[in-house]
Amino acid sequence: EWQGGLEKAGLWDGPVLNRAGNSVADAAAFAAASSNVRAQLAAVQQSSLQALNRGLVDTRELEGLLVVGRFGLFVVAIAATLYFRRRMVKDLMRPVNSLRRGVLKLQSGDYSHRLDVARRDELGEVAVAFNGMAAALQDSHKALTYRATHDDLTGLANRAALAERLLTSFEPDSDSRTRNEGLLFIDIDDFKDVNDSLGHGGGDALLVQLAQRLRASVRSHDLVARLGGDEFAVVVLDNDDGTPATGPVAERIYEALSEPFVIGDRSLRVSLSMGVAQRTEDTADVTELLRQADSAMYRAKHGGKARYEIHGG
Structure with missing residues (x-):
């Protein structure tokens, strides 16, 4: 009131004051500023809440990505472990399987x-x-x-190998030229006298040398065998033109005996008795062919030795 009276008397030119003596304009400005501050604080608070919410959302997304990433790494680790384990097992089993195949081959x-x-x-x-x-x-x-299949002393084929060769030639699907062949039975004349004069060692040496000469007298596809003791046999294939080759082979064997045998410091000559059997379409089997050759050989011995006889000749 006093402020108003002074203003009317023209004695007060200052700001309008309230009852407390404060400026009314300042109070209004302060009130406006306070209201503005509260509004800004509310806005900041709202913005902070929104940012916090966004942060929470981003954190959840990050946690989800981390979970997915960890699971992916776990899957990759398992796959890698299985892969390398499979490679290790494969590398380990490869030589084991090879060993198993080798053992099976040995068994067969x-x-x-x-x-x-x-x-x-x-x-x-x-x-x-x-x-x-x-x-x-x-x-x-x-x-x-x-x-x-071989004779220990001479290295020639033995009786078993001879039988196998002849049995093979009698098989229906054998080579056509093999089905026509001859058989020579050979026996050393008076071999007992050789053993008595030279001893068994000298007799064995003679058998070895005779085996070498027999082998040198035949062709590569003929077979020379020792049957035992002083008995030998030769399987002779026919010539390419189908003619028998037993005669020419027998002649070459006798020619091989023209030179004396040297046993130690001794030189001696020996003779052979030989039986020849030629297989024909009428020859029933191996047994018959062997019997024919053996029979012809004994005829040669009884006929004077140092000669050969042909079965049926």
Whole structure:
């Protein structure tokens, strides 16, 4: 009121004051500023809440991505483990399977299979041992097969090999030229006298030398066999034109005896009695062919020795 009276008297030119003595304009400005501050604080609070909500959303998305990423890494790790484990098992089983195949081949009589020895571990040592065993078995098999089909003293085919050769020639599907062949039975004349004069060692030496001369007298596709003791046999294939070759082969054998045998410091001559049987379409089997050759040989012996007789001749 006093402010109004002074204004009317022209004595107050200052700002309008309220009861507390404060400027009314300042109070209004302060009230407006306070209201504006509250509005700004509310806006900041609202913006902060929105940012916080967005942050929470981004955090959840990040957590989801992390979960997916961890799962993906887990799957990749499992796949890699399975892959390398499979590779390891495959690398391990490859030599094991090769060893199994090798053992099966050995069981079937095939001793030629060899394992890869490139590995430098325990499996490589097993492969080396297997190859050594297979080679030893192969050598033993060859030696046994040779002994089963060859004469120990002369190295010629033995009686079993002769029988197999003749049986093969009588098979229906044998070569047409093989079906026509001749058989020579050979016996050393008076071989007992040789043994008595030279001893069994000298007799064996004579048999070895005679075997060499017999082998040199025949063709590559003929077969010379020792039947035992001082008896030999020769399977003679017909000539390419189908004519019998037994006669010419027998003549070459007798020519081979023209030179004396040297046993130690002794030189001696021997003679042979020989029987010849020619297989024909009427020859029933191997037994008949052997019988014919044997019979012809004994005829040669009884006829004076040092000669050959042809069955049916």
